[in-house]
Amino acid sequence: IFSILDEACMNVGKVTDEVFLQGLDVKLAKHAHFSSRKLSPTDKSLEFDRDFRIRHYAGDVAYSVVGFIDKNKDTLFQDFKRLLYNSSNPVLKGMWPEGKLRITEVTKRPLTAATLFKNSMILLVENLASKEPYYVRCIKPNDVKSPLLFEHERCRHQVEYLGLLENVRVRRAGFAYRQTYPRFLQRYKMISEFTWPNHDLPTDKEAVKKLLQGCRFDHDVAYGKTKVFIRTPRTLFSLEEQRAEMVQRIILFLQKVWRGALARRRYRQMRAALIILQAYRRYKVKSYIREVNRRFKNVQSMKDYGRHVKWPTPPKVLRKFEESLKSIHSRWWAWTLIKGLSPEETVQVRAKVACLEALKGQRADLGLQRGWEGNYLKRDSPDTASSFTLISSMLQRKDKFMRVLFSCNVRKINRFHKTENRAVLITDRHLYKMDPLRQYKPMKSIPLYNVTGMSISSGKDQLVVFHTKDSRDLVVCLQGMVPANESRIGELVGTLLSHFKSEKRKLQVNIASPIQCSMNGRKCTIIVEPKINQSQPDFTKSRSGYILNVPGN
Secondary structure, X not given: OHHHHHHHHHOOOXXXXXXXXXXXXXXXXXOOOEEEOOOOOOOOOOOOOOEEEEEEOOEEEEEEOOOHHHHHOOOOOHHHHHHHHOOOOHHHHHHOHHHHOOOOOOOOOOOOHHHHHHHHHHHHHHHHHOOOOOOOOOOOOOOOOOOOOXXXXXXXXXXXHHOHHHHHHHXXXXXXEEEEHHHHHHHHHHHOOOOOOOOOOOOHHXXXXXXXXXXXXXXXXXXXXXXXXEOOHHHHHHHHHHHHHHHHHHHHHHHHHHHHHHHHHHHHHHHHHHHHHHHHHHHHHHHHHHHHHHHOOOHHHXXXXXXXXXXXXXXXXXHHXXXXXXXXXXXXXXXXXXXXXXXXXXXXXXXXXXXXXXXOOOOOOOOOOOOOOOEOHHHHOHHHHHHHHHHHHHHHHHHOOOOEEEEEEEEEEOOOOOEEEEEEEEXXXXXXXXXXXXXXXXXXEEEHHHEEEEEEOOOOOOEEEEEEOOOOOEEEEEEOOOXXXXXXXXXXXXXXXXXXXXXXXXXXXXXXXXXXXEEOOEEEEEEEEEEOOOOOOEEEEOOOEEEEEEEOO
């Protein structure tokens, strides 16, 4: 109530006694010892917006809130106290010692009457706790303050709730407190290690004696047949203090034990859940593996080696494992297909794989459905095959190459920007440019380690640009194919990629339209344009580079 009163006094604005009572009704509505006319409308002894009642242990007391707010405020401010303290009259100066504080030392508002009352009560209790109390009980004979009226029921009620009869009996015997041994032991047994949690002595009386001896209170107690008697309240207060201290420790110990029990129970539950989860996962994994074994049991005897077999749905934990299984099966399937191939066929398959990886989806006709021969100059020109074979053998003795990767007739730009018929021979060491009209005389040799990349277009033309480190790119258009519409771009790209990969070198393949290149150190652009009635590919000079005219449909 004092806290609510102080809060009302500190509120900003107009605060009345009725507002204070409304605050009590709201905050103490469910309190068992508080009532008002608003909370008890049938109680006619209380006035609306004025009275409230508190149920004390000695009886019910009604209070009027009239003047509570004004009486609680201290209107005597520090400046007035300082004025009186500075008076020349020593009596006035001694009455106001609070005025000696400077204005900078006092910045808070004066304490309210309720706060001063609480502080006084706290000091009183502390003072009483340090003394040996002697109680004086006052009996009110009547409620009308008459010296001639004695109300028996009123006095009996006061004697009963004050416990005077029992107090008198004990005081006559010289003891302030008495209690049966079981109840005393039940309350204070935690003080001694001999009685906590249960004693092993013959009787409760012996246990109480052991407890009090340990506390060194033998001089202040007496032991009856069924009760223990304590002479002074100080001993009882000391027992209560020790009990309060031990109760705090017991509470902490019980909390620790209970929290440990909860943690262990939660751990067992989580452990059980984990075991169940692991068992279920093992079951799902085993079921999946058994199903995979069942479906792929006879794939070796199938025509497609199990390519048509549908994979079972894996559990979530095995999705990456399923990808690995599919990869293993695909590699096994591919190995099964190629294990019967000859070395020449194996080289051809690897070249086709390299071509597919580099050009898939970027160029239509890759020539994957036909066989790749590589050395087409011997096949396409039977009349000059002997000359080409002779020159090829001579170059092999000279440059020590191991095998021919690719050869074909091409159309090329000369230094006068004219188109000429030439042939290219690509070995595992060099790229040769030859003149087919002069018995395949070698005209230029480019080491393969000097080739950095290739550029082709996305159309059906046979344009190829070999990029070199010295920026002297070789621009050719494959021709002389038998049959005429055969595309060899895919074979050329795949063969070179496979060879470079075997030597652990990188070859950059670009698919673009138009194609950028460098000829004799000069940047230029090559554009491919289909042209009707064009019998063979021809290069023409343009402002930005060259135009390759190819036969149109």
